[in-house]
Amino acid sequence: MMRSFYHYLLKFRDGKKDDPFVRFANSVYHDHSFPKSSADYDEISRYLEMNGDYLENMSIFDEVWERFLQEA
Numbered sequence: 001m002m003r004s005f006y007h008y009l010l011k012f013r014d015g016k017k018d019d020p021f022v023r024f025a026n027s028v029y030h031d032h033s034f035p036k037s038s039a040d041y042d043e044i045s046r047y048l049e050m051n052g053d054y055l056e057n058m059s060i061f062d063e064v065w066e067r068f069l070q071e072a
Contacts, residue, residue, distance in 0.1 A: 005044055006036040008068045020060045027054035041065060 012025035028034050035047055048055055055061060
C-alpha cells in the first residue's frame with residue numbers, strides 16, 4: 001500500500017526556511033483540513049487550489065508530487 005502524500009511531505013519539515021518545499025511541508029502540517037490519508041493527485045490538487053493559500057504556486061506541489069511518485 002502506498003503511503004499518503006502527507007506522510008511523505010513531512011520529511012521536508014523543519015529544514016531550511018528559505019526552501020519552498022520546507023515552507024509547503026510546514027504549512028500543510030498546520031493545516032488540519034488537509035487530506036492526510038490521500039495519495040490521489042486530483043484530490044490533493046483540488047484541495048490545494050481551493051484551500052492552499054499558503055502554497056506559493058502549484059508548481060511546488062507538482063515538483064514534490066513527482067518526487068513522491070519516484071520514491072514510492
